[in-house]
Amino acid sequence: xxxxxxxxxxxxxxxxxxxxxxxxxxxxxxxxxxxxxxxxxxxxxxxxxxxxxxxxxxxxxxxxxxxxxxxxxxxxxxxxxxxxxxxxxxxxxxxxxxxxxxxxxxxxxxxxx
Amino acid sequence: xxxxxxxxxxxxxxxxxxxxxxxxxxxxxxxxxxxxxxxxxxxxxxxxxxxxxxxxxxxxxxxxxxxxxxxxxxxxxxxxxxxxxxxxxxxxxxxxxxxxxxxxxxxxxxxxx
Numbered sequence: 001x002x003x004x005x006x007x008x009x010x011x012x013x014x015x016x017x018x019x020x021x022x023x024x025x026x027x028x029x030x031x032x033x034x035x036x037x038x039x040x041x042x043x044x045x046x047x048x049x050x051x052x053x054x055x056x057x058x059x060x061x062x063x064x065x066x067x068x069x070x071x072x073x074x075x076x077x078x079x080x081x082x083x084x085x086x087x088x089x090x091x092x093x094x095x096x097x098x099x100x101x102x103x104x105x106x107x108x109x110x111x112x113x
Numbered sequence: 114x115x116x117x118x119x120x121x122x123x124x125x126x127x128x129x130x131x132x133x134x135x136x137x138x139x140x141x142x143x144x145x146x147x148x149x150x151x152x153x154x155x156x157x158x159x160x161x162x163x164x165x166x167x168x169x170x171x172x173x174x175x176x177x178x179x180x181x182x183x184x185x186x187x188x189x190x191x192x193x194x195x196x197x198x199x200x201x202x203x204x205x206x207x208x209x210x211x212x213x214x215x216x217x218x219x220x221x222x223x224x225x226x
Contacts, residue, residue, distance in 0.1 A: 032212060043117070043203050043217030044156070089156060093212030100169045101212050103148075105155035 003027045004092050006104035014112050019077040021107050023090030030092040035075045038087045085111045117206050117218035125224045131192040134221045138185050138206030145187040146211040150201040161211040199225045
């Protein structure tokens with residue numbers, strides 16, 4: 001049973017526009033969420049995180065929104081740049097239960113010139 | 114600060130053999146986690162070690178094992194290799210634990226023939 005779902009395997013966005021990557025989760029005990037970015041032949045790189053006590057966290061061009069009632073989070077990238085082309089993984093954890101992170105299967109973002 | 118290093122970067126083994134992968138975490142990080150990445154499956158958690166103790170384990174068979182040394186370096190061993198074990202194996206280190214921000218190594222690409 002997939003607890004963290006990224007339903008879009010890929011997404012194409014024009015350079016300069018907003019990229020919105022979505023993630024849904026099923027476990028209501030998750031209280032910490034993270035986004036990672038991965039280029040080919042490299043390990044994932046941490047991008048941004050959000051605790052369940054917040055509904056928004058911003059870091060430069062990256063903003064993560066959390067909707068707890070819908071068990072949904074999204075990553076907004078504004079404006080999108082060519083270097084943003086990568087695979088983005090959403091991840092979640094239940095800090096009260098154990099120290100395991102559950103990752104989604106990833107969304108491949110293509111930034112078009 | 115040096116990042117997470119993994120050796121070897123590439124490995125080819127035959128079915129039935131065993132393999133040992135190595136990971137050196139960022140200096141000062143006591144948590145080391147291992148993940149398996151296969152096409153279409155995202156990152157699947159194998160196990161986490163913290164201060165030489167296995168703190169958490171994913172849903173993998175007993176053929177997958179690991180250990181952590183007093184200097185926080187970690188090794189992962191897979192015995193009796195199967196074709197389905199072909200994957201990218203990623204190691205990640207963290208200051209606080211696997212459910213917080215992790216720093217990933219470049220991975221070891223294992224091919225089983």
